[in-house]
Amino acid sequence: MANDTLLQVRDLRKYFDIKRGFFWGEAAKVHAVDGVSFDLTHGETLGLVGESGCGKSTTGRLILRLIEPTSGEVTFDHVPIFQADKAEMRRLRQRMQIIFQDPYSSLNPRMTVEQIVGEGIVIHKLCQTKAERRERVADLLQKVGLSPEQMNRYPHEFSGGQRQRVGIARALAVKPKLIIADEPISALDVSIQAQVINLLEDLQEQFDLTYLFIAHDLRVVEHISDRVAVMYLGQIVELADSQELYARPLHPYTEALLSAIPIPDPTTKRQRIILEGDPPSPIHPPQGCRFHTRCHKRFDRCDKEEPALREVAPRHWVSCHLY
């Protein structure tokens, strides 16, 4: 593992059981995350993009060990986190945080903003006195663009964008290195999305943060990410530097996604690739390449052999038989 690698994910899998019998009995499995591997370098932002249900949020939660994996390994700052015991895990939690999508359900409605932001400080004993903690919370609120006078308020007194800022302050309170942003702006108004993105970028610079930025919108990710990974049915199908991916998408799925982004210029003509049908069920993922059922470039090999994720150009990884 290279020295500036902060996070290493190797062959991560999570199968959820469904259809459990009364006590025992055969369970069907949802292949939510099915063999995901990538590295995160210190200070970079990796965008993780995919349709809903492709396993991108589950990947984020697995990395934080909010759910236990079926198999695979995640190494954070040279520590394999799935082997960590309770005390060690607690120490690790201080250094990796998460920002959630829905600002209405991600803040405890019975706690004041001060309690919400200050909780991590209490748990990790980052401040000695109550006054010191208050000051730190006030400082954090200011950093995310809220006023310190608002810290005695409850979440229901804030707007969606403000709540998201409270969520960001809560994540920052424990001085993390890695922040997993799980669709942090998808639930916000367009006018506020840009503000929150800019805030996240400023904070990254200020606190030397590494982001895993999960989104379902390629356009949003383009702006903030250094590299982008595209997920489909629990697997990464393409991973490349942001500019490279947008300029030269290799995987047919990425092509289709990019062609769906509206261009604000009615005179531009371009071919739009329409994907047929819905994504197949993750309970019974297709044989061979997972995308072959909807692919516009499929050929006879696609439904027999599963392609591996290979580096076909410098720093450009893709899993497709075409390359």
Added chain:
Amino acid sequence: MRRGQATSGAAPLQGTHDIPHSAFRNPQSRRSGASPWQDAFRRLRRNGPAMLGLGILTAFVLAAVLAPWIAPYPFDRTNLRYGARPPSPTHLLGTDELGRDLFTRILYGARISFAVGILATLVSLTIGVAYGSIAGSAGGRADHLMMRVVDILYGLPFMFFVIILMVIFGRNILNLFVALGAVQWLTMARIVRGQVLSLKAREFVLSALAIGVSPARLLVRHVLPNALGPIVVYATLTVPAVMLEEAFLSFLGLGVQPPMASWGSLASEGSAAMESYPWLILFPGLALTVTLLALNFLGDGLRDALDPQMTAAR
């Protein structure tokens, strides 16, 4: 009655309370930091029947607590020459067959009835919340097993169960509280477990986990406070249920023992002589009915005040 006025005066004010967000308020009059509980209390205060119920209950509980001072006669003083008289200026609600003053008996009966109602509810609350939150937090097979146990207990005829408990542990009042509470906790456990399960999937609980909150703190700080609404509401509805059960047990002779009386045992005695002395069942029955109605009004009011969905709809 101050509460009565507050009730009638509150209705026209409703429109002015419809702006919950401080953003819309005049900066000078900004009241920042109204907790969800304070908001709920404001809504409760505007609910007429609930405040009426609360007023009646307060009056009844006060009367019960102060019974030794306000009762006109000792509760067990008999006067055989003055037995079974209808209401009169000397005996407001009449006397029973042994010449005991019914008003006094009802005051003292209130003490037993309220004590049973409150204590048995506390017992059911303690067991139900503990059991339900353990099952909900544990999840998986442990949860499955614990809830099947509840299902099985549900299937037993509960009065039969109470009677067995009373027979085994003896017929004293304390056992009555415990026995009734021990039967009532099942629904509470189900409610709490359901709440815990749904709250566990909420993002603020996940983010607390991500911050490194211990399971105990998670339950106490994040899960239970948000489940408190339904718990409080169900508890207020448990009180009348328990009072009715105590009345029924007393009716069967398994409740309080003479010369002590509860509303249930008074009604039971009264029912024996219903045709000749109707006031003996009328007044204890009335006290019981009014209390149960008041508790139900209050419970409904609390449910409306604490339910966030109702807030959004208004």
